[in-house]
Amino acid sequence: MADHSGRKVTLDQKGNLLLIxxxxxxxxxxxxxxxxxxxxxxxxxxxxxxDLRVGVVFAHxxxxxxxxxxxxxxxxLQSGAGxxxxxxxLDPWGISTHQVSKPVVVAVxxxxxxxxxxxxxxADVVIAHQDTVFAQLExxxxxxxxxxxxxxxxxAAGWSQAMRWLLTAESFSAHQAQAMNIVTEVVGEDPMDRxxxxxxxxxxxxxxxxQETLASARAALSGREREHGELAxxxxxxxxxxxxxxxxxxxxxxQPATFEGN
Numbered sequence: 314m315a316d317h318s319g320r321k322v323t324l325d326q327k328g329n330l331l332l333i334x335x336x337x338x339x340x341x342x343x344x345x346x347x348x349x350x351x352x353x354x355x356x357x358x359x360x361x362x363x364d365l366r367v368g369v370v371f372a373h374x375x376x377x378x379x380x381x382x383x384x385x386x387x388x389x390l391q392s393g394a395g396x397x398x399x400x401x402x403l404d405p406w407g408i409s410t411h412q413v414s415k416p417v418v419v420a421v422x423x424x425x426x427x428x429x430x431x432x433x434x435x436a437d438v439v440i441a442h443q444d445t446v447f448a449q450l451e452x453x454x455x456x457x458x459x460x461x462x463x464x465x466x467x468x469a470a471g472w473s474q475a476m477r478w479l480l481t482a483e484s485f486s487a488h489q490a491q492a493m494n495i496v497t498e499v500v501g502e503d504p505m506d507r508x509x510x511x512x513x514x515x516x517x518x519x520x521x522x523x524q525e526t527l528a529s530a531r532a533a534l535s536g537r538e539r540e541h542g543e544l545a546x547x548x549x550x551x552x553x554x555x556x557x558x559x560x561x562x563x564x565x566x567x568q569p570a571t572f573e574g575n
Contacts, residue, residue, distance in 0.1 A: 322351035323373070324358065329366040329516040330509065331359045338374025341424060345385035346397055353402030360403055360413045363574060366520045367512040368413065370405075370432065371420040371505045380427030380450065406435045406460040412531070414524050416515050420508035421445050421487075421496075431460030433495055434469065437527065438511055440504040441487040441496045453482035468534065469494040519556040520574040 323334035333355045335342040344352070359368040372378060396409060404410040406428070412435065419433050422442040427450050433439045449466075451458045458466075458479060466475040470493035478485055490496040500507050515523060525547045532543065551557055556572045563570035 320351060321345070321348035322355050324355055326365065327509070328513070329364065330512050331355070331362070331365045331368045332509075333359075333368055333370045335370070335372040335378055338372075338376070340382065341376040341379035342372050342374065342429075343379040343382040344428060345382040348382075349386070350397045350399050350402065352405055353396075353398045356403040356405050356413050357401045359415055359417075361401075366415060366516040366523070366574075368415060368417040369420065369505075369508050369512045370417060370436065371508065372422065374423075376423030377421040377425040377445070378429035378432075379424055380429055383454065406431055408459070408461050414528065415520075416512075416523060416527055418508045418512040418515070420504035422504055424448075426450055427458070428460045430495065431458060431462045431465070433490075434465040435461055438508070438515075439496045440498050440500060440508045440511070441490060442504050443487050443499050443501050445487040445490075446484050447478075447486070447490050447495070448482065448484040449479050450482045452480060466493075466495070517572075519551075519554075519560055519570075519572040521554055521556060522551055522560075525551055 321335075321337050323332075323336045325332040325334070333352070335344075335348070335352075337343065337345075337348055356368070359365050396404065396406075398404050398410060403413050405413075407413075416438070417436045418438040418440070419436040420440050421429070421433060422445055424446050425433065425441075426448045430447055430449055449458055449462055457463065462479060466479060469475075474493050487496055487499045491499050498507065529544060529547055555575050556570075559570045559572060
């Protein structure tokens with residue numbers, strides 16, 4: 314699947330993982346319209362390809378992303394057009410369309426600003442290099458965070474901590490991000506190595522069970538999971554799968570299971 318020539322978002326398949334690379338290092342991976350469209354298509358590929366179980370988002374170069382390229386994207390924002398989601402793509406922030414149903418692991422380093430922070434907030438596991446600098450800069454640009462930070466950051470960090478950074482546009486460290494539950498783990502080496510390790514472990518599990526667990530947790534955050542006995546329905550669906558039988562057999566024989574997603 315490797316196709317890096319001239320692309321601002323690279324795609325590589327590694328087993329059941331889709332490695333999604335932000336590839337505009339000369340601009341600190343600031344996202345222009347083309348890059349945003351390619352990122353949405355990458356999430357769409359993760360969603361629709363049955364061979365892919367986990368997405369891993371990283372960045373080429375020394376920085377994760379400086380956020381939006383306002384020179385390029387600014388006119389669209391002024392017109393109220395919003396982020397470009399092409400046909401076949403998914404909104405990586407899950408704001409204008411539904412979130413991808415498969416887990417996403419993000420590896421951040423260098424600067425992680427604005428939509429980069431929100432990309433991490435929308436992900437399921439975030440690994441950060443210890444020297445990463447985070448910032449939510451929108452109020453300093455005369456706009457507001459529109460990638461989900463106003464909803465997800467207070468939920469993760471608590472109200473006062475979220476407002477401390479959302480309303481001041483000041484930067485915060487990887488360890489501060491971890492304390493606010495934005496970052497899962499802080500590492501001293503390349504965060505991509507640890508991100509792939511965790512993603513690989515997730516990919517070894519029963520994919521339907523992983524997706525249902527993810528969906529259940531998201532529904533619980535929104536208060537919907539208790540409606541109509543949804544948790545019991547999820548369990549019932551999984552009990553009828555061949556992977557559940559494979560998992561049970563593996564438990565009984567003390568052998569590792571190989572799951573097929575059915």
